[in-house]
Amino acid sequence: MKVAVSFLSMKEDLETTLKKIDESSADYIHCDMMDGIFVPNTTYTVAEYKKMFKNINKKLDVHMMCCSPNKYVKEFAKMNNVEYLTLHYEAHRRPIDVINMIKHTPLKVGLAINPETKVSHIVPLLRSLDQVLVMSVKPGKGGQEFIKDILYKIETLKELREENNYHYIISVDGGINDKTAKLVKDAGADMVVSGSYVVKNDDYEKQIESIR
Numbered sequence: 001m002k003v004a005v006s007f008l009s010m011k012e013d014l015e016t017t018l019k020k021i022d023e024s025s026a027d028y029i030h031c032d033m034m035d036g037i038f039v040p041n042t043t044y045t046v047a048e049y050k051k052m053f054k055n056i057n058k059k060l061d062v063h064m065m066c067c068s069p070n071k072y073v074k075e076f077a078k079m080n081n082v083e084y085l086t087l088h089y090e091a092h093r094r095p096i097d098v099i100n101m102i103k104h105t106p107l108k109v110g111l112a113i114n115p116e117t118k119v120s121h122i123v124p125l126l127r128s129l130d131q132v133l134v135m136s137v138k139p140g141k142g143g144q145e146f147i148k149d150i151l152y153k154i155e156t157l158k159e160l161r162e163e164n165n166y167h168y169i170i171s172v173d174g175g176i177n178d179k180t181a182k183l184v185k186d187a188g189a190d191m192v193v194s195g196s197y198v199v200k201n202d203d204y205e206k207q208i209e210s211i212r
């Protein structure tokens with residue numbers, strides 16, 4: 001299973017944390033962006049992210065927890081290390097418009113769903129996606145407890161992909177540790193996002209290996 005590491009709950013300074021993730025075996029750096037509207041907290045701006053990742057080698061898995069995600073697409077597309085750009089289904093009146101906008105850039109497109117959002121809502125969009133990000137906590141902050149009720153969504157998404165020959169990866173974000181990663185893997189996920197469990201420890205590599 002692939003692992004994307006989120007650094008929001010870091011215990012060391014930003015520079016040290018990013019360098020440690022960059023030197024680890026993590027597949028991606030998961031980059032959370034919050035606007036203070038879609039979720040109460042705010043993080044960095046795209047310009048700040050651009051600067052922050054200038055000397056980073058890892059690919060980025062960007063998770064926009066923002067209203068009007070269309071506003072950020074152009075700027076993220078200019079950064080050369082972004083692989084996935086993910087918007088929230090709940091954050092835009094016509095998510096398909098933003099999906100199409102991202103599809104016109106070299107970036108891969110992801111769609112995130114909150115714990116209370118059902119897979120049935122996004123079925124018409126699945127054919128267009130490179131990633132479905134299943135939230136296993138309420139978006140907005142790190143360090144929350146994993147919500148087990150979302151596990152069936154992973155199974156449903158896997159079945160729908162097989163039945164229809166879709167190509168998205170299934171990624172799960174929130175409350176991932178060695179135990180919850182096992183549940184998610186057994187349900188069929190391809191990738192997990194892990195924050196606190198990795199970056200609140202000294203030995204990132206040991207933590208990453210325990211969730212693969």
Ligand code: DX5
Binds near residue numbers: 195
């Ligand atoms: C939650 C963020 C997550 C979070 C993960 O709103 O989208 O990416 O930082 O952190 P942990 O693993 O601590 O739940």
Ligand code: ZN
Binds near residue numbers: 006030032063193
């Ligand atoms: Zn995230």
